[in-house]
Amino acid sequence: MEAWFFENQTGNFGIKIRIEKILHHEYSNFQEITVYDTFEFGRMLVLDQAIMFTDKNEFIYHEMLGLVPLFSHKNPERILIIGGGDGGVIRECLKNPFVEHIDLVEIDKRVVDVSKEFFPEIACGLKDRRVEVIADDGIEFLKRVESSGRYDAILIDSTDPVGPAEGLFKRDFYESAERALKDDGIFAAQTESPFFNKNLIRDINKIIKDIYEKPSIYYAMIPVYPSGLWSFTIGSKKYQPQNINESYKGFDFTSLSLKYYSPEIHASSFILPNFVKEICK
Incomplete structure (x- = not known):
């Protein structure tokens, strides 16, 4: 069975990403923290069901x-x-x-x-x-x-x-x-x-x-x-x-x-x- 992560980014729009596995999940004193391994983007950090970043981008x-x-x-x-x-x-x-x-x-x-x-x-x-x-x-x-x-x-x-x-x-x-x-x-x-x-x-x-x-x-x-x-x-x-800034003139x-x-x-x-x-x- 396929597993997908869904983020509802507005009430009428969202994004879904196919999940290979859940690597970590916890509730800290402030928020829910989840690390997924995804097929498309590699590892992904999610806080309170909102994507923070993925390895790929x-x-x-x-x-x-x-x-x-x-x-x-x-x-x-x-x-x-x-x-x-x-x-x-x-x-x-x-x-x-x-x-x-x-x-x-x-x-x-x-x-x-x-x-x-x-x-x-x-x-x-x-x-x-x-x-x-x-x-x-x-x-x-x-x-x-x-x-x-x-x-x-x-x-x-x-x-x-x-x-x-x-x-x-x-x-x-x-x-x-x-x-x-x-x-x-x-x-x-x-x-x-x-x-x-x-x-x-x-x-x-x-x-x-x-x-x-x-x-x-x-x-x-x-x-x-x-x-x-x-x-x-x-x-x-x-x-x-x-x-x-001009201070970086010639900077490589x-x-x-x-x-x-x-x-x-x-x-x-x-x-x-x-x-x-x-x-x-």
């Missing part, structure tokens, strides 16, 4: 959330990542030559542990000496450090805006993040599908425009996410996010073994379809 999301903001910044030495306990965004951030320290704040330590066990190639950066993993609520952590201005970049690698992640999509949280950034800091977050989350993207875009000198939206194509078209919202205090991007991101993709990801431009007006 995880690099798209992780490269685009991690590398676009960092290569826009002149010298991103200190990074804060909220969420992302799987370590994928950390792996990508560590490819930037200026990075000296990364704080990863993950509310659910079990996501970190499960990722290390079942996704070692994604979680490999978690053992880097420059990385500190902090088991904490990202909202509360930011409240404690918001007046410090200690970070060059803050990246929000959250799940969908429900449950523990709901507060990561609120104005108060974005304002706290801005205060925790240095004077030339940059902020980026995943902000869902332009097809199914128009109001959310519109609201977040307005907030980021209020807070940052240089706000923008960019996107990537991610096959297992709702609609495949996925948005990221970015705010910069100084640097133009659409451009790779081919040395990074990238599968999706490139200088050309960096620039083109900000060229938005007209219907997305309408959302952001």
Whole structure:
């Protein structure tokens, strides 16, 4: 008998993926955690019945959330990542030559542990000496450090805006993040599908425009996410996010073994379809 995983991505639309076996299942203190082995995409991490990533295409999301903001910044030495306990965004951030320290704040330590066990190639950066993993609520952590201005970049690698992640999509949280950034800091977050989350993207875009000198939206194509078209919202205090910073002039991007991101993709990801431009007006 065939086994399939179904994710209802809206009330009228969903995705199904054929499952070879269930490798892990548990209920942590915060959410349901499942690791599947799939025929089409390899291993797949699912939290509360929502797909986080698969082996076959995880690099798209992780490269685009991690590398676009960092290569826009002149010298991103200190990074804060909220969420992302799987370590994928950390792996990508560590490819930037200026990075000296990364704080990863993950509310659910079990996501970190499960990722290390079942996704070692994604979680490999978690053992880097420059990385500190902090088991904490990202909202509360930011409240404690918001007046410090200690970070060059803050990246929000959250799940969908429900449950523990709901507060990561609120104005108060974005304002706290801005205060925790240095004077030339940059902020980026995943902000869902332009097809199914128009109001959310519109609201977040307005907030980021209020807070940052240089706000923008960019996107990537991610096959297992709702609609495949996925948005990221970015705010910069100084640097133009659409451009790779001049400090990387002569840098050999081919040395990074990238599968999706490139200088050309960096620039083109900000060229938005007209219907997305309408959302952001």
